[in-house]
Amino acid sequence: MNNLFVYIETEGGKVADVSLELLTKGRELADTLGCKLEAVLIGDGVAHLVPELAQYGADKVWLAEGKELSPYRTLPHAAILCGLIEQEKPQICLMGATPVGRDLGPRVSSAMHSGLTADCTSLVIGDHKDAKTGKEYDQLLYQIRPAFGGNIIATIINPDCRPQMATVREGVMKKEFAAKPGAGEVVKVDWQKMTSEADFVVKIIERHIEERKINIKNAGIIVAGGYGMGSRENFKLCFDLAETLGGEVGASRAAVDAGFTEHARQIGQTGVTVRPKLYIACGISGQIQHTAGMEDSAMIIAINNDPEAPINRIADYTIIGDVNEVIPRMIKAYHKNSK
Amino acid sequence: MKKEFKIVVLAKQVPDTRNVGKDAMTPEGTVNRAALPAIFNPEDLNALEAALRIKDKYPGSTVTVLSMGPHRAAEVIRDAMFRGADGGVLLTDRKFAGADTLATSYALSCAARKLAPDMIIAGRQAIDGDTAQVGSQVAEKLGWPQVTYAEEILDLDEKGMTIKRRLENGIEVVQSPLPLVVTVNGSAADCRPQNARRIMKYKYALIPTEAAAEPASLAAEMTAKHDYLRIAEWGADAVDPDPSQLGLEGSPTKVKKIENVVFQLKESKCLQCTDDEINTLIVELLETHTLG
Known part of the structure; x- marks a missing residue:
């Protein structure tokens, strides 16, 4: 009892x-x-x-x-x-x-x-x-x-x-x-x-449940995009960077609500909680709704054009600038330095 | 075969927590409600659209919006009328104050019982709490089946409803008898916009408290003349509740503590967007095996 x-x-x-x-x-x-x-x-x-x-x-x-x-x-x-x-x-x-x-x-x-x-x-x-x-x-x-x-x-x-x-x-x-x-x-x-x-009395007449395809929970590197990515088109940069670094793509709720990507990628209180070794937050302001789901990441890099964004306070590195410029430079630098 | 349905839509006026600006918190660290615009809860708009589609298909059906909140929540009922709802009821009383989801659901279920609809359609959840509890709890209080995460109502007749549900990794199609409670997902069809002719028709729709506040206004005059402009305003007594289940007293959950969000400050290195600085960072990450 x-x-x-x-x-x-x-x-x-x-x-x-x-x-x-x-x-x-x-x-x-x-x-x-x-x-x-x-x-x-x-x-x-x-x-x-x-x-x-x-x-x-x-x-x-x-x-x-x-x-x-x-x-x-x-x-x-x-x-x-x-x-x-x-x-x-x-x-x-x-x-x-x-x-x-x-x-x-x-x-x-x-x-x-x-x-x-x-x-x-x-x-x-x-x-x-x-x-x-x-x-x-x-x-x-x-x-x-x-x-x-x-x-x-x-x-x-x-x-x-x-x-x-x-x-x-x-x-x-x-x-x-x-x-x-x-x-x-x-x-x-x-x-x-x-x-x-x-x-x-409620009958199930049809059911299609798929095995989950996206698994960001166990990814070692996550590139997450926020509303600051600006558009669904620009959000593809997150995929480019993730592919280059061998990581997965995550998103903030604002980015998901704006239709930049699918809900399965949402990180935060109403999404998935992750603890990767590297978390790159691109154009994410960092409301606690989001940070609750990623603050235990081993290393956090925040890319944001707002030096006052809350995400910067929990980041190990902040890069102040336009995500559309920073991400291609990161990809270029990675290709130059990795063997 | 029944061709007319009586539909109640649950709608909530919420602070727009999705667009929280820097002034959303006062210097003392409390929530500055005045800085947040009050909006129609987004998924309740999806619910309204689902109801209006039934009305489109079965003319003679009625859509009544039921909302609980302060007097200014009459705004969401008017908004719904501009989009196609027939009218609404605002549940408003100090006795409801301090209600958690359970006490809210109880009050709504009492009002719903009085309205006696064939179905209740609500948004899956409200953005100020994200609990997704009220729809299911209203269903339980009424002893009706519930179908949550509805994306589309596929079929409807007097015997029941066929509904497509959107789940995390797939879909489910279910059949339920009436009456029932349906909660609608944000992935369902967007709500139709306000209609200019309906705005002209309903812009003077008021709850009695609003009319009494400005008795000499044109709106108050119009409302006094035309029944269709009167939005019902119900206090607790109107729905004959068990008082012990209302408001703070009827709420099993209590807030013990509210803390402001304090970020743990880390020593953070700030870089500029230049090839040199980004190159140095990538080299460092590769050397420490954070990358590669």
Whole structure:
């Protein structure tokens, strides 16, 4: 009872990276709280994934299997997760800030009347004293996220409602085997009792999901373009530089919103979090929305015509100038000096 | 076969966080709301377009915009009317203040219940919070199915709707019975612009509070004369809520702390855009094996 739940997302018979990242974080939080880490695994033919969940620290796996449960649909998965929450009363429930988690989380939080914080960048256990009532709370989950376009960082708590729910984007937390694997004790869920016919009224009639083609998360060198690239045409310079240096292309949200490139390349709070050895930010001003997703890069080079741009403050090198002039010069210098 | 649908579109007036200028923060480090223009939440415009397309196809359908916010949020309802919405309801009351997504969804669901539509269409998320929670939570409160990330409504009849969803790595086509809540992705069709004739027709549309503020104005006079110019303004009492689920009290999440963004200052080398300086940098990166 009062343990920590992680909702496990699967696609194509594999556990999503974000779920393993959350287990890693969940293990740490559960150790701090002195509670168990429990995975909720809902799908069809997913039992073989249990050992992997244990490796990442799951003490227990709630397993709900059935043909009707795959692919993911909102209502049955929400009904099962709510059923388990009512039965087990976990203190915390975490899920990925993916299309699935962002569809499921709010539905469950509304049904449980518990708060949900979206897109957390950090989760920490801490105490709280209510300023008005003087009531003290031990060991709450601090749900920390940038807000208001990334101009502020807010710490959100749910003092009185359980479970404390949060979603986290892929790549924000690190994925590591647990120091000591969890027991991975499997408990089969009698999900038919938790669902009704009405939970199956939405039918999936067609589905095309592709393996992800763009993988900027694991790239060693990233050339990221921002709104300052000016146009979709100019943005191609980022691809030229990335190709020359053997890297991948990323983008700020402003560049994606402006249609310079596709969403899969978006880096930041509402995109992917990356930690390459070299990050070249081209025409990116550096709102925290973006820097939250790249500030741990080993080396940052910022190219910007604004000497006051916030990105310059976290950069190791800043090149002040027009990206359309700087990038071709970098390509030329690389060809001249590399063997 | 049913040929008319009653559609409610959820819309929010938001500060334009995408264009945050240098004066967006006060010297004290708080958010300077006055420096941020208030705009129609972008994905709510996609939602409005989806609703208007249904109305185009099934004449006699109605599109009502439901928004919660301060009095000036009536602007988004007027904007929607200029683009093709039939009218709107502004939910506004001090009792709603301090609401998190759950308390907001509760208030909206009470208003939606009163409007009793065949469907609710909303934007996927608002740019000031990016939470994408309100649509799903309204659906749960009403006990309706939800279809999120909608890109296109492919088919509709009295039995249900066929919707194409845009997911991160692909698409899904789903069928859902009515009533339901649909949340629309930014990748869906852009909203049609304001229509000059509709602007002429609806420019004097007001909520009662706006009309009362300037009783002698032409707009107030016109609004008093014509029903179609009256935008409904509902306080909490109008939607018969459980007061404990409203506003700050009805919000399980609390803000413990707000911090301003402070960048950790690094020792940064500043280069000019000359061949020499860039050449030196590349040589250094190659020598340290950061490159190559």
